[in-house]
Amino acid sequence: MMWLVLILLTQSNGDTLRWYDPTTVGYDHVGWTAGGYFHWAIILPIEAEYDSRIVHSGRVHIYEPMDSSGRMRLCKGDHGHPITVIDSGSFHSTGYGFYEVLFGDSITLHEGDTIWLWCTQWHLQGQYPATTDAGPCVVGLGDLVSRDSGATWVSMCPIKYYNSNWVIDLVLTPSDVEEGPLPGPPEKLTLSMASSGFLISGYEGPVQVYDATGRFLLSREIEGKTLIGPLNPGVYFVRAGGQRGWVVVLR
Helix, strand or coil: CHHHHHHHHCCCECCEECCCCHHHCCECCCCCCCCEEEEEEEEEECCHHHCCCEEEEEEEEECCCCCEEEEEEEEEECCCCEEEEEEEEEEEECCCEEEEEEEEEEEECCCCCEEEEEEEEEECCCCCCECECCCCCCCCCCCEEECCCCCCCEECCCCCCCCCCECEEEEECCCCCCCCCCCECCECCEEEEECCEEEEECCCEEEEEECCCCCEEEEEEECCCEEECCCCCEEEEEEECCEEEEEEECC
C-alpha cells in the first residue's frame, strides 16, 4: 500500500513525474553553509503505467535570484546511486523560477527503470539554489543530496527541519502527440519559428496547441500561412487533423 501511495504522488500532472506538492513551490530550507558545488537529486521508479513513454525534458526550480550555471543529468541507477548517465544538459539561472533542460525526445522509459534527476549548481556562501516544497518528504526518493560530486548520496528526511521534497520534474512527451512534422497527402503540415511564436503553413482547418507538459493551450482555425502567438519561449506540440508536429519558440 505504501508503494502505491508513492507512485500516485508522481501523477500530480499526467505527463510530468515529480514528488513535490506544486502548491508549495518556494519553501526553501536547505543550503550549504559554505559556497561551492551543490548536488541534489530525486529518484523516480518507473512502473508499468509509464512503460514505453518518451522523455521530453527535465525542469528544476531555483530559489535564489542567482546568476549561476548549473547542470541536470538524467541517469539510470539503483536506490543508492546514479550509475549510467543517459543524457545531460546545462541551464543558467538568473532568478527565482523554473529552468528546463531538453533531452531530445529520443529516450524511452521502461518498466523497472530507476531514474535519477541529478542537478548540480555553483553557489556562494549563504545562497540556496535548490527549491523545496513544504513536505512531507518521500523517504529516500524525493530529497537526496551529495557532498562528493555524486559518489555518496544521503536523504535529508531524517534530518530535523528538512522534511521536504526537491522541486524537480521529469517531463514526458504527450502520449497522443508524435515528434516532428508528419506529412501525409493531400496535406503537408509545416511549422516554422517566428518572433514570439510560430508559423503554420501547408494545412487548412482546426489546430490545437499544447505546451511541453501536454497541457492544452489554444485552438485556432487555419486558412493559409498563419502566425500563432505571442507565446513564451519553449517547446510546443501541434495537432492538425491527422498530423502532429512540434516547434520551438524563441524570444
